[in-house]
Amino acid sequence: xxxxxxxxxxxxxxxxxxxxxxxxxxxxxxxxxxxxxxxxxxxxxxxxxxxxxxxxxxxxxxxxxxxxxxxxxxxxxxxxxxxxxxxxxxxxxxxxxxxxxxxxxxxxxxxxxxxxxxxxxxxxxxxxxxxxxxxxxxxxxxxxxxxxxxxxxxxxxxxxxxxxxxxxxxxxxxxxxxxxxxxxxxxxxxxxxxxxxxxxxxxxxxxxxxxxxxxxxxxxxxxxxxxxxxxxxxxxxxxxxxxxxxxxxxxxxxxxxxxxxxxxxxxxxxxxxxxxxxxxxxxx
Amino acid sequence: xxxxxxxxxxxxxxxxxxxxxxxxxxxxxxxxxxxxxxxxxxxxxxxxxxxxxxxxxxxxxxxxxxxxxxxxxxxxxxxxxxxxxxxxxxxxxxxxxxxxxxxxxxxxxxxxxxxxxxxxxxxxxxxxxxxxxxxxxxxxxxxxxxxxxxxxxxxxxxxxxxxxxxxxxxxxxxxxxxxxxxxxxxxxxxxxxxxxxxxxxxxxxxxxxxxxxxxxxxxxxxxxxxxxxxxxxxxxxxxxxxxxxxxxxxxxxxxxxxxxxxxxxxxxxxxxxxxxx
Numbered sequence: 001x002x003x004x005x006x007x008x009x010x011x012x013x014x015x016x017x018x019x020x021x022x023x024x025x026x027x028x029x030x031x032x033x034x035x036x037x038x039x040x041x042x043x044x045x046x047x048x049x050x051x052x053x054x055x056x057x058x059x060x061x062x063x064x065x066x067x068x069x070x071x072x073x074x075x076x077x078x079x080x081x082x083x084x085x086x087x088x089x090x091x092x093x094x095x096x097x098x099x100x101x102x103x104x105x106x107x108x109x110x111x112x113x114x115x116x117x118x119x120x121x122x123x124x125x126x127x128x129x130x131x132x133x134x135x136x137x138x139x140x141x142x143x144x145x146x147x148x149x150x151x152x153x154x155x156x157x158x159x160x161x162x163x164x165x166x167x168x169x170x171x172x173x174x175x176x177x178x179x180x181x182x183x184x185x186x187x188x189x190x191x192x193x194x195x196x197x198x199x200x201x202x203x204x205x206x207x208x209x210x211x212x213x214x215x216x217x218x219x220x221x222x223x224x225x226x227x228x229x230x231x232x233x234x235x236x237x238x239x240x241x242x243x244x245x246x247x248x249x250x251x252x253x254x255x256x257x258x259x260x261x262x263x264x265x266x267x268x269x270x271x272x273x274x275x276x277x278x279x280x281x282x283x284x
Numbered sequence: 285x286x287x288x289x290x291x292x293x294x295x296x297x298x299x300x301x302x303x304x305x306x307x308x309x310x311x312x313x314x315x316x317x318x319x320x321x322x323x324x325x326x327x328x329x330x331x332x333x334x335x336x337x338x339x340x341x342x343x344x345x346x347x348x349x350x351x352x353x354x355x356x357x358x359x360x361x362x363x364x365x366x367x368x369x370x371x372x373x374x375x376x377x378x379x380x381x382x383x384x385x386x387x388x389x390x391x392x393x394x395x396x397x398x399x400x401x402x403x404x405x406x407x408x409x410x411x412x413x414x415x416x417x418x419x420x421x422x423x424x425x426x427x428x429x430x431x432x433x434x435x436x437x438x439x440x441x442x443x444x445x446x447x448x449x450x451x452x453x454x455x456x457x458x459x460x461x462x463x464x465x466x467x468x469x470x471x472x473x474x475x476x477x478x479x480x481x482x483x484x485x486x487x488x489x490x491x492x493x494x495x496x497x498x499x500x501x502x503x504x505x506x507x508x509x510x511x512x513x514x515x516x517x518x519x520x521x522x523x524x525x526x527x528x529x530x531x532x533x534x535x536x537x538x539x540x541x542x543x544x545x546x547x548x549x550x551x552x553x554x555x556x557x558x559x560x561x
Contacts (some may be wrong), residue, residue, distance in 0.1 A: 054554045218449075
């Protein structure tokens, strides 16, 4: 049995203070390492805070060993794998909401957020460039895919990662709490948990999600990290609204059992999907 | 209408948790740990006060009563219920001697002008106490009042942070009952108490229960005029509320700045207030 001990950090951040946020990352890495965590995930924009607006260019970094922030994180990744959230400035000086997966001193993958919500209370498209690719990547724990918040409000990105071989989906959010009614939880947290559970069920995958906590002006962030297993069952659930490190043990052989029972991946008709998508895209 | 009333029902435990955390985090991140609240004797300021006490501790919440000579003695006594319940540090500062010299200059001022001046005098007192007590002024305006503009700009609408601004009046009542606002305050008719016998619902011409349902459809539900009428509201009532919301937008905005340069505060100089904290 191969067991992955995964840690989900749901932290508060200081808006625009990368050094303070880096220090908190390093403290959580110490805590997680002490608990045997092998992959530690942080929320969206965990190094910067979320509503950056005109701070976006100021807090941007490049995920390379000569960057002082990433030098520290890459060093820490000798101890355990990391997913962190940051603003990436590319060589052409475009600014992306980004997630980096770091392992053994190397950057294994960087994902740029492909869906920038620019409606309602969100204004990401005003300040950031749109990511343009969705790729799974190989890790020592199997093939992984990373998505950032609005990316998984759309069905396409998780579906593509599944077809690209990802058995573990790592989701990170800075999800503002909203939708107070007489239900047990906020509408926004209910929605996110439903879809993450649905992806685990539909793809017979592991789906881990972490979300920040705290406030930025009047926006609250609700935490509530979750892990769902390939049967769509909840494996772990972090507290709401509080900083926490939630640790879950994933039996990776669960993939074998779930897909023996329910061969959705085997029976997925990608050629048919592609054919019909092509027809739909071209019909006008 | 029952189904709309149901949609206005809130999980008060969840609201309480978020709003207490909001006050605590937004006060302490400024480097302060205290708050100042003007207690009118009404439900809104009582609720803000109870939430602030939970967030910061009773010793850190200064309750300020600011009666005018015509204010109802019941208002003062009801505010006293909150002060006594939590043993809060408190001050009573009459505004009569602050506003009367102004009224002597403008004897023709009608009730509305006088009411606005009183609200602004209270703002001056609160912000002075804010400096003396080293605490932020906590707002008490609810969503109904903000949308209808039923407040005085730079008066009772002024605060450093407002925990109630996204709760309709009927939701304020639900939360107040859940957090232990004294019953006499919850049960009495809401009043700005700017003149003898004034009640909000008498002055507005409709009940909070009814207007909250309409506001919920128009604002939260994004209903248009015809959809709201089809949902059972009188056309004249719908038109009046829609017009009132629009005409009071100015009270919800900072002053307009005329753009001249390439980078202007409010247009393209964009940072949250929590910048750097």
